[in-house]
Structures are given as C-alpha cells and as structure tokens.
Amino acid sequence: MITPRLLRELAPQVLGVLVRRGADFATAEDAVQEALVEAVRRDAAPDDPKAWLITVAWRRFLDMRRSASARAMREVTVTSRPPAGPTEQTDDTLLLLSRCCHPDLTPASAIALTLRAVGGLTTAQIARAFLVPEATMAQRISRAKRTLGGARFQRPGEVGAVLRVLYLMFDNGFAGARDRGDGIGDTDLAAEAIRLTRQLAAAEPGDPEIAGLLALMLLHHARRAARFDAAGDLVPLPRQDRSRWDTDMIAEGVEVLQHALARDRLGEYQAQAAIAALHDDAPTAEETDWPQILEWYDELVRLTPGNPVVALNRAVAVGHVDGPLVGLRLVEELDPGLPRRDAVAAYLEERAGNHAAAARRYAVAAETAASVAERAHLLKQAARLNRPAH
Amino acid sequence: MAKYLLLKHYRGGPRPHPNAEASMEQWTPEEITAHIDFMNRVADDLRERGEFVDAQALAPEGEFVRYGGEGRPPVTDGPFAETKDLIAGWMIIDVDSKERAHEAAAYLSSAPGQGGKPLHEWIEVRPFHGGPPVVE
Numbered sequence: 001m002i003t004p005r006l007l008r009e010l011a012p013q014v015l016g017v018l019v020r021r022g023a024d025f026a027t028a029e030d031a032v033q034e035a036l037v038e039a040v041r042r043d044a045a046p047d048d049p050k051a052w053l054i055t056v057a058w059r060r061f062l063d064m065r066r067s068a069s070a071r072a073m074r075e076v077t078v079t080s081r082p083p084a085g086p087t088e089q090t091d092d093t094l095l096l097l098s099r100c101c102h103p104d105l106t107p108a109s110a111i112a113l114t115l116r117a118v119g120g121l122t123t124a125q126i127a128r129a130f131l132v133p134e135a136t137m138a139q140r141i142s143r144a145k146r147t148l149g150g151a152r153f154q155r156p157g158e159v160g161a162v163l164r165v166l167y168l169m170f171d172n173g174f175a176g177a178r179d180r181g182d183g184i185g186d187t188d189l190a191a192e193a194i195r196l197t198r199q200l201a202a203a204e205p206g207d208p209e210i211a212g213l214l215a216l217m218l219l220h221h222a223r224r225a226a227r228f229d230a231a232g233d234l235v236p237l238p239r240q241d242r243s244r245w246d247t248d249m250i251a252e253g254v255e256v257l258q259h260a261l262a263r264d265r266l267g268e269y270q271a272q273a274a275i276a277a278l279h280d281d282a283p284t285a286e287e288t289d290w291p292q293i294l295e296w297y298d299e300l301v302r303l304t305p306g307n308p309v310v311a312l313n314r315a316v317a318v319g320h321v322d323g324p325l326v327g328l329r330l331v332e333e334l335d336p337g338l339p340r341r342d343a344v345a346a347y348l349e350e351r352a353g354n355h356a357a358a359a360r361r362y363a364v365a366a367e368t369a370a371s372v373a374e375r376a377h378l379l380k381q382a383a384r385l386n387r388p389a390h
Numbered sequence: 391m392a393k394y395l396l397l398k399h400y401r402g403g404p405r406p407h408p409n410a411e412a413s414m415e416q417w418t419p420e421e422i423t424a425h426i427d428f429m430n431r432v433a434d435d436l437r438e439r440g441e442f443v444d445a446q447a448l449a450p451e452g453e454f455v456r457y458g459g460e461g462r463p464p465v466t467d468g469p470f471a472e473t474k475d476l477i478a479g480w481m482i483i484d485v486d487s488k489e490r491a492h493e494a495a496a497y498l499s500s501a502p503g504q505g506g507k508p509l510h511e512w513i514e515v516r517p518f519h520g521g522p523p524v525v526e
Binding site: 108138 | 391393437438439440441442443444484486519520
C-alpha cells in the first residue's frame, strides 16, 4: 500500500498533470480522488507510485468524460492517448491554486477546495476543521467544482485571489485546531496555510508578495505558544511571554521578508510582515519601535487606501507615537460598527489614564467580541479597571 | 463562513403573524404532514448547499434545574409557566454572511400552516462565537 503521507503529497501533482493535459479541473479532481481510493485498496505499492496514480487517474478521467458524453448524447472528443504536454516535473502549485481560489467562489468554498485539491486533505479532515458534518463539506466542495465548471479561468499569473484565500485560511486557522484540544481538530489550518504558501513561494520565487505573505504567516505563527496562557485565556501581544516565541521561525520570517523587500516591489503583505517583524524584534513590549511601525502603517494606508482595519491598527501606532488622545481621535472617526473599534478605544483610554472610560469601552467591546476567548479577555480588562485601586 | 443558530419557538418572541396564531393541534393532520415535509425539505436544501450543520426538535415539557448545594439534590422548578418563552427546536447552519443566514431563516419561516398558507413565524437568529483571528 502507498502510505497516506505519500498519497497526500502525490495527489496534487497528479491533478496538475491531468489539468495540464487538458482535463477540466472538476472532473480531474474527481478522477484523482477515485485513483487515491484505488491506491488505498491495493495490497502492494506500485514501483512508481506517481506514474501509477497518473495512469489510473487518467483512465478514470476518460471513463467519466465518456459517460458524461454518452449522457449528453455528444461525440466523445477525448482520445485515450494522453496528449503531449510540458514535462511532468513542472511545478503546478500556482496553476492548481488559481483554479481553487477562483474569484467566483466564496472564500469558504475556495479554502475547502484548496485543502482537498492542493493540500491533499480528505473531506472528513476538512469537515472536522470547519466543525461541519462530512456530508455538508462534501456538498460544499462539489458545489464549488460545479461553479468552476462554468467559470472563466484567469491566467495563473494572477496571484492576488490566491494570496487572499491563503491569508484567510491562515487567519481563521486558529479556531478549529485550538479551541477544543480534544484531539479531534487534527487539521491545523494555520499550519496548512503556511505549508501551501511555502510550496507556492518555492514554485514562484520571483514574486515578492508571495514571499511577503509567507513571512507574515511565519512572523505571526512564531508567537502562537504565547497567545494563550495555561488556563486557555487569550493573551494580547503586549502581555505575551516573549520567551515562548519561536525564535527560529522569526529568523526565517525575517530572512524571507528581507529577500522580498530587496526586490523593491512593495505590497500589502510585505508591509504587514514588516510590522509583525518589528513587534517580534522587540525584547519587551516597552521597547517596541513604534515610530518605525507607524511608518509602515503609512505605507500600508497608501497600498490599501480606505481599508478601515488598517486605519484602526494605525490608530494604535499613532497612540504610541503621538499620544493616546491623538490615536483616540482617529478611532472616533471610524465607523462605529467596525469590529474591535471599542477594544482599541478602550486600550487607548487606559493609556491616557481614563480608567473609568476604558472600563466602559472594554465592556461594550465584550458585547460584540467575535470569539469566546476575546469576550472573556475584554470582560477581564473591564473588571480589572472597575476594581477600586488599593 | 460563520455558524448561526436558528431557533424555533413554541411561545415567546414578538407578536405572531395572523397565520401563526392557531396552535398545531387545531390544524388538520394533512397540514401537519405538509409542515413537517417542508421542514425536512429545508434541511435537505441546506445540506445540498453545503450549509447544514445540525437540526433538532425539542419536546415542550421539561423543567428548570439548578445546583442545590453540597450533598443536596438538584433543585427543580417546573413545569414551565404558560408565559415562558419556549424553544421548539433549532437548526444550525454554516453560511457566508448574515444576509444568507436571514434568507435561510425566512425560508424556514415560510413553512406552510393552516390552509397551506405560509406561517410567517418568528425565527430567532443567533450568531455563534468563532475563534479569534491570528493576525492582530
């Protein structure tokens, strides 16, 4: 039998070969899934597992096309001889990712499809990561593939949509794996996003934004162990135990970022990674280089004009550089419905010494927190400030 | 994607639509069958869209229970008062937006009642807490 680990690695490669041979993405993905099932059923591993999987998947693809054609009373247009294509050693990561992350798909569907077609995860693993029944996830993936059937494909060179999906996979990744700790969350979406972005960066070494996104992920992921305390409570960046940060991962992130920045084609992911790197570089929260962080936020505002989340985070940096009241004024100009707006305002009020106002705003922020951990953290901040000083 | 709880109530909630005023025992058996079939169809449609997570119905009876203190039995209070807000069941969905959650709730609320007319019953829609984002 071929090991699950090897199958997982080979599945996207085999899919890439089929798609390059001209197979439509959705049918090819089904064919690869069937070939994987066949591989698992075999007692002995074939000499060349990849070649074997390509042969089986291609045969399954032809069968599917024939039966589809027969149903539709159409001519069979596919020959059984594989057409000549580019060398099978080509890295198809970007080709496959740009299919899975097509803008016609919702981010959630794109993430699910990416995890299966490029990440090589099973539908059951993806379902567990999203905490939905396997049948629901199977439907979500097949609907996504049907949507792709009618979509026009962008050129693989257009990576923006791919990076956005990988970013969302990473940013939402903590929930599934962490919140339960019961062994069920065997799919770590953040780690998976890093793996895929690393693979993409290796395939497309010339794109500084891919490298920027990889650096951003590494520089945040490095703080992972410090983000929750022993009781499982969320620990905000200024209070994290920095000795628990992964220094190797930070070093790698910084190196990836420096290479990207050296190309002198700045983008939003590189700028965000630069901010993360400056935070990671400070031995203590007090030693954070806020003036330089603010400069990067100014770059980020220029790169993503009108982005309210950037404006909110920039207000924190302004609060540290020009004083909390200046930062607060910027926060008050933002849409009251913006997530985390009250939490940021509370933080700045406290820095300004307005403890009663800070407590009130922490309590308001807790009402609209997006997660249990955030809510508990914000309530404790309010409670701490409400206690009379000793 | 975000998960939402769609709550169906036996009682409680805002003032009911005229179509939802009669309680189910006043309907015909066929009307009840049609209503339940519709509910199952909603669940099937949500499954087919890749949005279904769970659905359960609750019996109307039950009681409140609380800790009675060290070494004491649990304290109970029940049956429920006639005026109490009473949950009949729930559906959990995983959808792309709040708008889509509202659309699904409205679909559920269009279930047929007496005379096959849509019930327009109130569905309580509650977002789940998710996980905190990684990028601060």
